[in-house]
Amino acid sequence: MHIVGGIKLPKSADVFDLYMQCNEAASINYQDDDKKVVLRQGGIISSNSYFNSFYEKFYTKYTTLSSIYYLLKLEGDFKVTVYREVNGENNKEIISQDNFEDCQxxxxxKIPTINLLQDExxxxxxxxxxxxxExxxxxxxxxxTDENKSRDVSLGIIICTFKKEDYIKNTLTTIFQDKLLESKDFKVFVVDNGRTLDKAGFTDPRLKLVPNINAGGSGGFTRGLVEALEENVYSHxxxxxxxxxxxSQCIYRLFSLHEYAKTDLAVAGGLLNLEKKHMLYEAGATYNEDSKTRGFAPGSLTAANHNIDLRSSSSLNRLLVEEHIDYGGFWFFSFSKEIVEKIKLPLPLFIKIDDIEFCLRIKDLGGKIVAFPSLAVWHQPASAKNLNWETYYYARNDLITYAIHYSIGYMDTVKHFTKVIIKSLSRCDYDYVAMLIKSFEDFIKGPDFIKNSEPENLHISIIKQSQSYKNQKEKDKLAGIKLLTRWFKVAAKSSMEWSSVSREWKKASKEMTSTIFWQQYLGLNN
Structure with missing residues (x-):
């Protein structure tokens, strides 16, 4: 027997509907350490929910599983009905219905075996x-399931952090308190870009603290990958x-996906809205899908399964319709060692677009990225943030990614930037304009700019420059004229260099994703 996944009870009432459905004759005490649902006669509880449904359509498409069964811990007499739902009308059928008495x-x-359907x-x-x-x-x-795994999986879990001590503590507690995960082979690498975590709290042999320079998310995740690869034991x-x-069950189910996968695949976890916990903000996204005909359109992300209320069956069934995606966010993204050997490491983009660029390389090699329902984390959506300095990284890294993966036209790019700059100046958003121009200026400097920059110092400089204009509510004609002049100068100057700079970025991408480059960039050779 192999456990494919656990059916867990919620930790708190605000997420109950993501785990269970019940009627008024069933209740749960969230204060109990040993939680259970108490039912009166006629009480009903169901796993008809986001986290606890078994998404048969995805499992049969991407894994070798052909049959499963449920194991239930019950006390009392019960009728247990197993249902299958599909997307659309007349969508519900009974798979089995059995009565059990004097359960302890x-x-x-054990519920009778369910033969999984292998078609649409x-x-x-x-x-x-x-x-x-009573x-x-x-x-x-x-x-x-009684079916054998296709492979053994050893998982290197890499968390990049910058001064988020409480979050890290809660995440690690969640992982190491999961009883099912105790049977799995994994190690957690916490890469501490802020260098604020105490190593005294990292004594578990399955846990490693890695102090790191602040090289952003891309630098932190890559440092973790380098550390994990050096141990040479992790398959994923x-x-x-x-x-x-x-x-934590998302990690356990991830193990099962890799263990039973028909072919190598990357798994993208969904993003649940931390402010509205029942809302799925996105499950993967497409990136500039019309880029080859539309020209340059930075930041053009189209989220898959965007803003779905997960409290209804119809919404859950909608997730059965798989949407095409180009990337999965690094908030929860898994891939094999084989993929790293083929495409190498992330680019040194600090933050923003680094996960997209990494995934585009997976797609370029014909790899599959799957946003698997029931695998997701709660995270603040990007739309909830409004930091001017992020504009610099978004725009600069969009330009770099376009230069590497697409044909980026000079006129299309300048027209786009000019349009956005003029619109932003009309709103007196001078800091935003300054960040856009800075991103363009640094892109034109070519890859040597990143190679020769210290990421920590550059980031400090970017934050400072993003706060150059104190009054952004009133028009400042002089500031606007200076910014426009600066923009048109760099745009005109770059016209002669555009093609060669774009080629340089494409050529340098192979070097800048190598282990040798990253060891030098992060100062690991010192």
Missing amino acids: FLEAV TAGRIYFEITCSS QGAFKEAWIA FLLMDDDIELE
Whole structure:
């Protein structure tokens, strides 16, 4: 028997609907360490939810699994019904229905084996438990199979952090308290770009603290990859942001996906809105999908499954319709060692677009990126932030990514920047304009600019420059004229260099994603 995934109870009431559905005759005490759902006669609890559904359509498409069964920890008498739903009308069918009497927590109840559908009729599977006795209780459940794994998986989990100590503590506690994960082979590498974490808290042999210079997310994740690759024991890697709230079962299910995968694939976790926890903000996205015909359009991200309320069955069934994606965010993104050997490491872009560029290389080699339902973390959406200095990295790294992966036209780019600059000046957003111009100036300097820059010092300089204009509510004609003059000068000067600079970025990308480059860039050779 192999456990494919656990069915967990929620930690708090605000996320209950993402784990379970129940009627008024069922209740849970969130204060109990040993949580369980207590049911009166007629009480119903169901795993018809985002985290606890079994997304049959994805499992049969991407894994070798052909059958599963449920193991339930129950106390009392119950009727257990297993359902399958698909997207669309007339979408619900009963797979099995059985009665169980005198159930005890000491012995898990086994539900009859479910043969998974291997075609387009596959859907989403869940169970519903109805209490037949005067009182009963449900504690936990598992999805299991008797089929052998296709491979063993050892996972290097890499978390990049910058002064997010509380988040890191909570994430590590969540991982190491998961009983199912105890059976898996993994190690967590916490790359501390802020150098504020105490090594005294990192004594577990499955945990390693890696102090690092502040080279941004790309530098932190890459430092973790370099550390993990040097140990030469991990078949797969998982990158996770520091400022997330994690459901640890996502990591366990990730193991199962890689263990049973038909072919090598990268797995993109969804982003749940930390401010509205029942909302799926995105599950992967496309990047400039019309770029070859439209010219330069930086920041053109189209989120897949954007802003979906996950509290209804219809929304969950909608997730069965797989959308094309170009990338998955590094808030939860997993891939094999084989992929790293083929495409090498991320580019030194500090933050923003680094995950997109990395994924474009996976796609260029014919690799598959799958946004798997039920794998997601809570994270603040990018739209909730409004930091001027991020504009610099977005725009600069868009230009770099376009130069490497597409044909980037000078006139298209200048027209786009000019339009955005004039519009921003009309809103008196002088700092934003300054960041746009700075991003263009540094792109034109070519890859040597990044190679020869110290990322920490550059970032400090960018933050300072992003706060150059104190009054951004009133028009400042002189400031506007100076910025426009600066823009037109650099735009005119770059016309002669444009083609050669674009070629330099494309050529240098191979060097700048190598282990040798990164060791030097991060000062690891000193």
